[in-house]
Amino acid sequence: MIYNPQHRNKDRAARVSMALLRLAQAIKTINQEESAEFELSPVQIQALLFVQHTREDMATVGNFTKMIGSSHVTAVKVLNGLASKGLIRKIPNPADRRVTRLTLTNNGELAASKLDQWGNTLGQIVETLEEAQLEQLETGLGAIISSLNRQGRLVVAEPCLGCVHFRPHAAEGPSPHFCRLIQKYLTHEASLQECPEHTEAL
Ligand code: SF4
Known part of the structure; x- marks a missing residue:
């Protein structure tokens, strides 16, 4: 065989x-x-x-x-x-x-x-x-x-790091990180919380 x-x-x-x-x-x-x-x-x-x-x-x-x-x-x-x-x-x-x-x-x-x-x-x-x-x-x-x-069969909520939309340290001040998806600056603490829109950067 x-x-x-x-x-x-x-x-x-x-x-x-x-x-x-x-x-x-x-x-x-x-x-x-x-x-x-x-x-x-x-x-x-x-x-x-x-x-x-x-x-x-x-x-x-x-x-x-x-x-x-x-x-x-x-x-x-x-x-x-x-x-x-x-x-x-x-x-x-x-x-x-x-x-x-x-x-x-x-x-x-x-x-x-x-x-x-x-x-x-x-x-x-x-x-x-x-x-x-x-x-x-x-x-x-x-x-x-x-x-x-x-x-699209499973939503994995993750912090911002590693997300394709995440632009870390994009600005000075208390909200230095930027999310391109929601077009919003985020504090460091906010970027550490889970987000269901997290899209893994390949
Ligand atoms: S989509 Fe969510 S996880 Fe990704 S950068 Fe924006 S806020 Fe962070």
Whole structure:
């Protein structure tokens, strides 16, 4: 029989895809168990973390919708649930009715500050891997995430560094960095916060 490396690669890719599907199912179950401890659903926790870590002007209903990859209606339902629990505030933009910003209330900040432990179960499992295994996993998963990101199937919120739109130290003064996408100067602190529009420079 003639050895064909392409077939071998295809077989391995099929096995890895199956492993990723199983992992996704297991992670979903773990997330549900952990979220129940906070009396929130996994997607409500994602929303709180999104508002907590995303730069103020980018923490919008639209960007949250993109991040969870759902319909606008589903995202609004999730956010309305958090608003009725008094954890987030929805702030319409009078200059653009399509944009609604999100902020945490005091109770929301308190709830978000307790979420450090969320995701710990998975972290503890990953920690048991050998360093070399972890390194390979990090590289492989990073490549899959980048590919999904490029295809528009996954939003990865990141700080400005490494973004194609970022022009660091473009000016003097308290807001030295410039974003070509939103045409705005940013403080150094703002550039360190997560932005869902981050587009990796190739
Ligand atoms: S430079 Fe990139 S990451 Fe920073 S605000 Fe602009 S789009 Fe977002």
